[in-house]
């Protein structure tokens with residue numbers, strides 16, 4: 260397919276970053292700094308500061324970050340973990356694989372956890388609550404924290420899609436005990452492969468995670484307990500550290516693009532678009548994605564594809580309707596409806612204004628709005 264607008268444009272991204280990244284990659288390899296070296300420590304320090312967290316622990320990916328947290332908190336059979344079914348499977352799988360029972364709250368109009376429903380789902384067995392800051396937008400954390408405090412549950416934030424988002428001036432990922440981030444290449448901050456991090460203000464937890472990610476080791480030879488191999492590669496850390504310095508500019512560009520979509524699409528009665536970047540002064544969304552909804556979703560996807568526009572459906576099937584997960588007893592009507600209606604339009608900082616206009620013109624033509 261000859262795309263005019265890619266959903267994510269890795270070749271263009273590399274074209275723009277090559278000159279700056281090549282010496283970093285060359286230098287790191289030439290020095291032999293491949294595992295747990297200064298580049299990783301620098302990245303962790305810069306990442307923690309970027310997010311106003313005390314500590315950052317680099318890990319192999321976000322899923323492994325959640326896995327280490329599930330282990331550190333000793334989550335197991337009899338524990339309930341409450342989250343949403345409109346998320347990636349990785350939000351909950353590390354907890355289920357340790358024997359915990361997944362519990363789901365339905366979502367609200369902004370595609371995020373409905374905190375009123377969260378209050379109805381918690382019990383005395385609720386050990387962990389995982390709000391998911393999907394699409395670059397922060398869940399209403401004041402409510403989540405209140406509910407968690409009522410039942411004595413720990414809050415872990417899945418901030419895989421929300422690095423740098425804020426609500427009421429506070430950064431996503433700093434409300435709970437810890438938060439996890441994905442640096443999968445398509446993310447706001449992407450590596451050239453898999454990578455992730457856990458952020459926390461709790462020094463003991465951070466030290467525990469440092470040991471757990473490296474086979475339980477404390478020094479070169481001393482082993483403190485059972486552990487995993489979930490280290491973040493030093494080369495990826497070097498790349499991520501350079502990219503982190505560019506992130507504020509890239510987030511601003513995403514917000515500009517969202518503004519442009521908003522201007523071009525807000526008047527279409529049969530299309531619902533995200534809350535605009537300037538519409539809610541409490542929030543600063545970072546637009547990992549630009550999800551729109553319509554009853555004519557499948558026809559719109561076909562129409563856009565024919566116009567050379569690559570879109571993504573996240574996700575066509577909610578978790579509780581996936582076969583093989585034993586979750587079919589759940590009924591979450593708003594999650595199910597969203598999965599029939601949602602599609603994400605292209606959103607990445609390399610997009611040119613004309614490409615947003617091309618997408619918007621195509622969407623308008625589909626709805627007969629010219």
Ligand SMILES: Cc1ncc(COP(=O)(O)O)c(C=O)c1O
Pocket residue numbers: 320321322323346347349350391393417419420440441442443454455
């Ligand atoms: C909301 C959410 N949670 C968790 C993950 C897992 O991240 P990773 O691929 O780095 O393990 C993703 C990745 O897509 C995600 O979007």
